[in-house]
Amino acid sequence: xxxxxxxxxxxxxxxxxxxxxxxxxxxxxxxxxxxxxxxxxxxxxxxxxxxxxxxxxxxxxxxxxxxxxxxxxxxxxxxxxxxxxxxxxxxxxxxxxxxxxxxxxxxxxxxxxxxxxxxxxxxxxxxxxxxxxxxxxxxxxxxxxxxxxxxxxxxxxxxxxxxxxxxxxxxxxxxxxxxxxxxxxxx
Amino acid sequence: xxxxxxxxxxxxxxxxxxxxxxxxxxxxxxxxxxxxxxxxxxxxxxxxxxxxxxxxxxxxxxxxxxxxxxxxxxxxxxxxxxxxxxxxxxxxxxxxxxxxxxxxxxxxxxxxxxxxxxxxxxxxxxxxxxxxxxxxxxxxxxxxxxxxxxxxxxxxxxxxxxxxxxxxxxxxxxxxxxxxxxxxxxxxxxxxxxxxxxxxxxxxxxxxxxxxxxxxxxxxxxxxxxxxxxxxxxxxxxxxxxxxxxxxxxxxxxxxxxxxxxxxxxxxxxxxxxxxxxxxxxxxxxxxxxxxxxxxxxxxxxxxxxxxxxxxxxxxxxxxxxxxxxxxxxxxxxxxxxxxxxxxxxxxxxxxxxxxxxxxxxxxxxxxxxxxxxxxxxxxxxxxxxxxxxxxxxxxxxxxxxxxxxxxxxxxxxxxxxxxxxxxxxxxxxxxxxxxxxxxxxxxxxxxxxxxxxxxxxxxxxxxxxx
Numbered sequence: 044x045x046x047x048x049x050x051x052x053x054x055x056x057x058x059x060x061x062x063x064x065x066x067x068x069x070x071x072x073x074x075x076x077x078x079x080x081x082x083x084x085x086x087x088x089x090x091x092x093x094x095x096x097x098x099x100x101x102x103x104x105x106x107x108x109x110x111x112x113x114x115x116x117x118x119x120x121x122x123x124x125x126x127x128x129x130x131x132x133x134x135x136x137x138x139x140x141x142x143x144x145x146x147x148x149x150x151x152x153x154x155x156x157x158x159x160x161x162x163x164x165x166x167x168x169x170x171x172x173x174x175x176x177x178x179x180x181x182x183x184x185x186x187x188x189x190x191x192x193x194x195x196x197x198x199x200x201x202x203x204x205x206x207x208x209x210x211x212x213x214x215x216x217x218x219x220x221x222x223x224x225x226x227x228x229x230x
Numbered sequence: 231x232x233x234x235x236x237x238x239x240x241x242x243x244x245x246x247x248x249x250x251x252x253x254x255x256x257x258x259x260x261x262x263x264x265x266x267x268x269x270x271x272x273x274x275x276x277x278x279x280x281x282x283x284x285x286x287x288x289x290x291x292x293x294x295x296x297x298x299x300x301x302x303x304x305x306x307x308x309x310x311x312x313x314x315x316x317x318x319x320x321x322x323x324x325x326x327x328x329x330x331x332x333x334x335x336x337x338x339x340x341x342x343x344x345x346x347x348x349x350x351x352x353x354x355x356x357x358x359x360x361x362x363x364x365x366x367x368x369x370x371x372x373x374x375x376x377x378x379x380x381x382x383x384x385x386x387x388x389x390x391x392x393x394x395x396x397x398x399x400x401x402x403x404x405x406x407x408x409x410x411x412x413x414x415x416x417x418x419x420x421x422x423x424x425x426x427x428x429x430x431x432x433x434x435x436x437x438x439x440x441x442x443x444x445x446x447x448x449x450x451x452x453x454x455x456x457x458x459x460x461x462x463x464x465x466x467x468x469x470x471x472x473x474x475x476x477x478x479x480x481x482x483x484x485x486x487x488x489x490x491x492x493x494x495x496x497x498x499x500x501x502x503x504x505x506x507x508x509x510x511x512x513x514x515x516x517x518x519x520x521x522x523x524x525x526x527x528x529x530x531x532x533x534x535x536x537x538x539x540x541x542x543x544x545x546x547x548x549x550x551x552x553x554x555x556x557x558x559x560x561x562x563x564x565x566x567x568x569x570x571x572x573x574x575x576x577x578x579x580x581x582x583x584x585x586x587x588x589x590x591x592x593x594x595x596x597x598x599x600x601x602x603x604x605x606x607x608x609x610x611x612x613x614x615x616x617x618x619x620x621x622x623x624x625x626x627x628x629x630x631x632x633x634x635x636x637x638x639x640x641x642x643x644x645x646x647x648x649x650x651x652x653x654x655x656x657x658x659x660x661x662x663x664x665x666x667x668x669x670x671x672x673x674x675x676x677x678x679x680x681x682x683x684x685x686x687x688x689x690x691x692x693x694x695x696x697x
Contacts, residue, residue: 055269057261064257072252077245085249086256093260094267101269102378104402112378158244177238178245184478191357191374191404193453194470194478195506195523195560198533199583209237 049106052097060100064093067110071117077174078121080163088124092117114179114189118171125167154212161211169204176201343651343694347687348672349392351384354684355675359408360662361416363436368664369396370674371418371434374404375684379423383434386674386688388666397440399432407456409464411489417444417464419487422452427472431487431494445493448485455509457517459544463488465497465517467542470505470525480505480524484542498548500540507536508564510572512593517542518552520574520591521559535560535580539591552596556589563613565621567643573601573621575641576608584609584627588641588648601646606637612663614671616693619643622651624673624691625658634658634678638691655689669693
């Protein structure tokens with residue numbers, strides 16, 4: 044169905060694009076929120092991504108690749124959003140209480156704090172790679188396709204991101220500042 | 231969690247937390263926004279042209295030719311200026327390097343190195359190729375326009391400083407190789423086009439401005455290297471087969487393209503599979519391949535970065551291991567210096583994704599030695615040999631790991647030292663740089679580092695004089 048809708052939208056059918064937006068809106072928002080860690084900015088990112096997607100859709104050669112293409116658009120928008128200083132700091136943003144979440148006891152409150160802090164310290168490219176790998180389930184090669192980067196670069200960034208996040212948890216476990224744990228992890 | 235946690239498992243669970251449903255108002259607002267947004271127009275002449283009658287086609291073609299000719303005449307007349315330092319028909323004393331006929335022949339004052347903007351591409355491009363043609367023009371091919379692979383190609387005319395669209399590839403691709411053949415044609419091979427690496431190859435004929443499909447490689451590959459050999463054949467080595475499923479396999483294989491037959495044939499394989507390596511034709515006709523990275527089939531494999539190097543002997547079609555670099559490097563640059571040594575600089579290693587260090591390969595001894603380091607770590611950058619023997623390093627990924635760098639520096643083989651030179655106008659990475667016939671360097675496209683980040687802009691580096 045996507046393919047037909049994409050074809051119609053490519054030729055200027057706004058109704059078809061509206062259906063595509065509804066079909067893909069949830070994952071766009073979920074991914075944007077996980078990269079940006081902020082509701083309002085994730086909403087902005089989704090809107091920007093959809094506007095860019097609409098504008099650029101005629102340049103998409105293969106309608107079957109729409110989802111991967113849209114993912115790339117979203118991630119690029121998230122890069123830009125993450126550069127904006129608005130409300131961006133290292134403090135932990137608490138999930139809204141009415142938001143359904145699948146928390147479990149595997150991750151303690153303290154670990155969540157450290158994960159949040161460690162994640163926010165990462166450059167947006169590494170944050171996006173962690174989300175694509177752990178949330179969407181993409182392989183490094185698929186991530187490379189999404190971002191248009193060499194697979195080696197994707198794997199390298201994933202490696203460094205894992206190292207940084209591991210350091211964040213180590214810091215929690217040992218009561219160290221994150222910076223110190225990162226230095227030890229790198230040593 | 232007080233036991234050492236499995237970070238992969240923890241992250242899997244952590245990312246499950248959080249919102250999964252977008253508020254309706256977000257989508258409603260987005261759809262209102264597109265009401266006022268026009269879609270990008272895609273060039274649609276072909277289908278319209280095909281629906282015309284023969285008479286209409288001839289008339290349209292005649293009108294088009296007249297219009298283009300008129301515009302070209304006006305544009306060339308207005309904008310044509312001499313290459314830097316060349317005499318001019320209409321002297322302008324204020325223009326650097328232009329000498330007025332009425333002026334007495336005096337020694338020109340030293341001119342500092344500088345960058346200047348030149349015409350922009352019609353399309354933003356990253357991961358494209360640039361090739362200097364025999365007529366002095368530069369052919370830019372394929373790549374990615376930020377969110378779409380490109381089949382289009384453009385020609386830069388150094389005399390006018392302008393770009394013209396030329397024939398398009400039959401297959402859009404990025405990360406391909408492009409090689410100027412002895413007959414003046416350009417061979418574009420491999421690369422990537424969704425959803426997999428390509429084995430196909432195409433030839434560009436500058437005399438017609440058109441592409442034709444030529445023989446396909448035996449193996450689909452991207453991030454490999456292509457080197458024109460002394461006998462006119464092209465050696466393609468390594469790369470990644472980027473298969474549809476899985477992460478692809480790093481390749482050890484190599485193959486030769488014979489322009490006389492338009493066919494590929496396998497040749498000896500490298501001792502080490504590698505992708506994102508360098509390949510340099512040495513003065514003795516052998517090819518030096520150095521560095522790169524080798525990935526196994528597993529997605530969890532983070533790769534073996536390579537310090538090793540190998541030599542290809544075209545006479546025997548075989549590879550032999552030569553001395554290893556002092557540092558493992560993936561995606562460094564390699565430049566054959568005037569003395570026959572090879573300068574390899576920058577790239578990424580496991581310990582440092584953006585290396586400053588550089589080293590020299592001596593083909594006589596088959597050994598490497600460290601030379602001066604760059605002032606900044608560089609990956610995804612370009613190194614260009616200048617006519618005076620120095621090497622110009624431009625751009626690359628900035629220290630923050632995201633943005634394109636605007637910095638540039640020069641390596642002087644006589645001292646082994648890098649010195650800063652004028653900075654690019656725009657920070658860029660994954661761009662191309664081409665030495666033009668007049669000694670200037672054309673830098674094209676690349677990536678700025680943020681959304682809409684593929685660049686259409688181009689700029690010229692004038693090495694200056696007496697500096």
